[in-house]
Amino acid sequence: MAALERQHPNADTELHFKTPYELLVATILSAQCTDERVNRVTPALFQRYPDARALARATTAELEQQIQSTGFFRAKSKSLVGMAQALVQQHGGNIPPTMHALKELPGVGRKTANVVLGHALGVPGLPVDRHVLRVANRIGIAKADDPEIVEQQLCAVLPPAEWTRTSDTLILHGRRICKPRPLCDQCAVRNGCDYYRAQSPKPGGSR
Template sequence: MSERAVAIDDILIETYPDAHCELDFASPFQLLVATVLSAQTTDVRVNQVTPELFNRYPRPADLASAGRADVEEILRPLGFFRAKTTSLIELSGRLVAEFSGDMPDSLDALVSLPGVGRKTANVVLGNAFGIPGITVDTHVGRLSRRLGLTKNTDPVKVERDLMAELPKERWTDACHRLIFHGRRCCTARKPDCEACPLSELCPRIGV
């Protein structure tokens, strides 16, 4: 555990006390679906299409037997909607066939599903099941390197570095706070270093 990493997270706790998963969901299955859909698009856009999707296909069995064209039409506003349709129908079928339609609550089981990687699995574990995990999306990876918490670009290595830097009980929410900061202050194109609450702890301030 790193005192500096904890100090960074303490500041982010004060800055973003309401940091949370910004995908809308009412069940672990809905969060899994929404997270798969969030790849290469925004949470806002995902939240615009999931109400209709969840209303028509509330359970894995419903989505597993859905007509492909019907699902594609709902997902059309999203990028890569055809590939995402394939992933959702296939992972739903796997949930029915191998897990009796229930959502597994282990990393190994989740990543065995089509279209589900470690990032998606950790989102579901942390936010639907309360099992701590590090979610390395573009914001978490970028800010972790900028703040000197890792030198790695590989998401799995970044995940392991942050696990070593922060107490386990902080893992899930610390990622939400980094994502909030990356979206609201330390953006990729134009970081607002003058307004940054981490200015004294950031080795790359102004870079």
Template sequence: MTAPQGKVSAKKPKAAKPESRLAMVRRARRINRELAETYPYAHPELDFRNPFELLVATVLSAQTTDLRVNQTTPALFAAYPTPEDMAAAVPEELEELIRPTGFFRMKAKSLLGLSQALRDDHGGEVPGRLEDLVKLPGVGRKTANVVLGNAFGVPGITVDTHFGRLVRRWKWTEQEDPEKVEAEICAIFPKSEWTMLSHRVVFHGRRICHARRPACGACPIAPLCPAYGEGETDPEKAKKLLKYEKGGRPGQRLSPPPDYPGLPAPPLGEVDAPEA
């Protein structure tokens, strides 16, 4: 029987076939390969010269941008270059130096505590084991994985805000708890990929796959993304949403790696456009 003239017969759309575990893993690994080609220069976006500086910078990065931390740490490390120096700091003077990063009283307490622990319990050296790092004041599993992966070469997944929302957006996991996210993503990728995967995903989240308005039309992994269309799909409009080096703006590091294709960030006090 044909539909009456002027009317369209409605057909129930076929339900999308659920993605198998194997298909998801293959898609996830393809995304990682695409991100590796897009960001061959991916790196930790905190300036540091040794494990102690990375540990301190990572603690300071809570609730602020890596850019603001990088603009703050030159004066901080000039004043307190070692754990012994920082352990002996006058709290009010330490607070004033890290004030630009926000929550400076709480962070100063953590920095004093971890510096004293390094001095008293670890011979003034940052330990290279997860179980030792997480015992330090102000140091959780995320901070420990950042330090282990980038200062000691120990593979680890760093589940920050960007990483968590992207892996859920890509349907790699439905977990919200960072430790559960870490465990599920670790099961998808070989251990050798964990640290660089973390950098690539965070780079992509900061530059293209934004929380509120992803630049879908400028995204290199759009064909692999189940959330394609949540953001701007017009290529020209999407290009205007790109950030940092993808949008022609400075990066977050004042001293970026030699292969970084963008501009260094400006020092504290110089005019710079804010990035999320």
């Protein structure tokens, strides 16, 4: 991981937020949507709904108009309003700092909970999205198709203080270098990468 961290020294979440509430909302919106598009939607959204109590009073119909460009807006609006209402009713409007409590909120799965824990609450978390899944398996630091198993494998070999940064680094590497069609010539760890070795020409020209 050290070589990848040197290649991506400023790796961090690309979602814009100021509070744990804002990051939770933004992460829910980011499902099947780019961070860039989410960041265009959230300033006006947070101005209108600055906290969980304000969002809990929203109707799904009015929220749909605000978030339509993020895709799957009907499902997301239902999740956001339900999440906010649960926060108010069960946690006094605050974001709970545990995986268990976060996952009980509507629209919040393990990946979203890990994002909020690691980036907004100071609790070690290692979000595994499609980029982490792809890069970790290609490099050979994890071997599984299940995101939760990959999370367990990575957490088992990394100190908790490095979990969130590792996820950020793998995500950025997956977006910029290790794409579905990877740019292996630009990769800092290609010589130790299982995928690269498997694709490299063998002696005599065979593959």
